[in-house]
Amino acid sequence: MSAASPLPTLSRGSRGLMLEGVALADVAARFGTPVYVYSRAALIAAFEAYRHALGERPASVCYAVKANANLGVLSVFAALGAGFDIVSGGELARVLAAGGRADRVVFSGTGKSRAEMRQALLAGIRCFNVESAGELERLDETAASLGVTAPIALRVNPDVDPGTHPYISTGLKHNKFGVASTDAAALYRRAAALPHLRIRGIACHIGSQLLDAGPIVEAAGKLLALADLLAAEGIHFEHIDLGGGLGIRYRDEAPPTVAAYLAPLLGLFEGRSEELCFEPGRSLTGNAGLLLTRIEYLKPGEEKHFVIVDAAMNDFIRPALYDGWHGIAPVVARTGPPRRYDVVGPVCESGDFLARDRDLAVEEGDLLALLSAGAYGMSMSSNYNSRPRAAEIIVDGDEVHLVRERETVESLYALERPLPRG
Numbered sequence: 001m002s003a004a005s006p007l008p009t010l011s012r013g014s015r016g017l018m019l020e021g022v023a024l025a026d027v028a029a030r031f032g033t034p035v036y037v038y039s040r041a042a043l044i045a046a047f048e049a050y051r052h053a054l055g056e057r058p059a060s061v062c063y064a065v066k067a068n069a070n071l072g073v074l075s076v077f078a079a080l081g082a083g084f085d086i087v088s089g090g091e092l093a094r095v096l097a098a099g100g101r102a103d104r105v106v107f108s109g110t111g112k113s114r115a116e117m118r119q120a121l122l123a124g125i126r127c128f129n130v131e132s133a134g135e136l137e138r139l140d141e142t143a144a145s146l147g148v149t150a151p152i153a154l155r156v157n158p159d160v161d162p163g164t165h166p167y168i169s170t171g172l173k174h175n176k177f178g179v180a181s182t183d184a185a186a187l188y189r190r191a192a193a194l195p196h197l198r199i200r201g202i203a204c205h206i207g208s209q210l211l212d213a214g215p216i217v218e219a220a221g222k223l224l225a226l227a228d229l230l231a232a233e234g235i236h237f238e239h240i241d242l243g244g245g246l247g248i249r250y251r252d253e254a255p256p257t258v259a260a261y262l263a264p265l266l267g268l269f270e271g272r273s274e275e276l277c278f279e280p281g282r283s284l285t286g287n288a289g290l291l292l293t294r295i296e297y298l299k300p301g302e303e304k305h306f307v308i309v310d311a312a313m314n315d316f317i318r319p320a321l322y323d324g325w326h327g328i329a330p331v332v333a334r335t336g337p338p339r340r341y342d343v344v345g346p347v348c349e350s351g352d353f354l355a356r357d358r359d360l361a362v363e364e365g366d367l368l369a370l371l372s373a374g375a376y377g378m379s380m381s382s383n384y385n386s387r388p389r390a391a392e393i394i395v396d397g398d399e400v401h402l403v404r405e406r407e408t409v410e411s412l413y414a415l416e417r418p419l420p421r422g
């Protein structure tokens with residue numbers, strides 16, 4: 001479409017907005033709204049940008065599943081040979097169900113349960129990114145009880161400020177994530193002494209929606225210093241995992257390209273033997289998808305005018321939670337004069353908005369595309385207000401694949417029971 005669209009495979013034709021070769025109006029007519037629509041070509045292009053920038057260097061790209069955990073999306077990455085970064089046993093099950101390989105899975109997260117550890121050990125994952133001393137001991141015990149050895153890295157908190165939203169910065173001293181870099185060396189010595197652990201590497205993840213490479217380069221420098229310190233004691237790393245976090249353009253942000261983001265890191269690692277790992281989420285799926293919604297009502301007011309759509313904060317919470325700004329594009333453009341609107345949903349909360357103060361020429365029944373919705377959209381959705389969650393579609397050329405059916409209302413309370421009468 002216009003130069004303003006951050007979604008590379010979105011265009012405007014005589015039938016309105018097209019994603020790859022598919023008219024969004026046709027998707028809405030066939031599957032209803034709200035519906036998430038992802039572009040397979042855009043997913044592939046985003047992944048290949050990493051692979052291309054990494055070139056011949058030993059490196060792996062482990063897609064952060066929590067950004068978009070749909071099996072269809074995971075299967076696209078699995079087919080490309082991706083690894084996966086998971087944060088729960090549920091995500092591990094999804095990766096395996098989508099055809100991903102366990103030996104390419106890294107397991108992050110501050111609260112791994114014993115059951116999750118057993119599940120991941122039995123599956124044979126590549127590495128646990130351990131986030132505390134307690135977890136280290138528990139993992140050793142759990143591995144011992146199964147008679148196996150657990151591959152580990154410590155997730156180190158490098159105490160750098162990623163300059164992003166406080167809810168999505170994770171590498172500062174006051175964050176709950178990782179072990180303090182001042183404690184890391186002692187914990188590695190402890191890990192080396194535990195019989196059922198095998199040290200594989202070191203990891204960090206400093207935050208999300210990073211718009212320049214400075215903070216990650218600083219963090220990488222701290223990890224390398226630790227690696228060299230420990231190497232002198234005979235503790236060696238096979239890989240160094242720099243996490244995810246590369247930002248995307250929602251509005252007018254100017255994140256570095258993947259190549260520009262990786263270039264200084266590749267420079268820093270030149271001549272080193274460790275494999276480099278990355279855990280991108282948002283930068284692989286964010287601009288590969290949109291949320292398609294239909295206008296239910298136009299509600300003019302004295303101070304504000306509202307467009308009330310059939311998608312809501314339960315479907316897409318980034319605006320309410322992070323003040324996220326997302327482009328809104330009418331699927332079929334109208335010529336009338338625009339009016340300034342807030343785009344809101346049917347949920348009973350004042351925080352239920354998708355966009356504010358947008359100039360739109362629209363009528364009741366029109367379709368709107370909420371752009372850059374491929375990451376932290378469906379994966380953060382809920383059933384608040386007993387709203388069945390949206391369907392999900394992947395388009396591929398002129399083909400349309402339903403990769404998640406719309407939920408039914410009955411399924412929402414299928415696990416519940418009323419108390420017996422009397």
Ligand SMILES: *Cc1c(COP(=O)(O)O)cnc(C)c1O
Pocket residue numbers: 064066067085087108109205207208209243244245246279280281282283
């Ligand atoms: C969320 C997360 C990621 C992905 O972050 P993005 O900003 O989506 O790239 C990677 N690693 C870990 C440990 C995470 O928690």
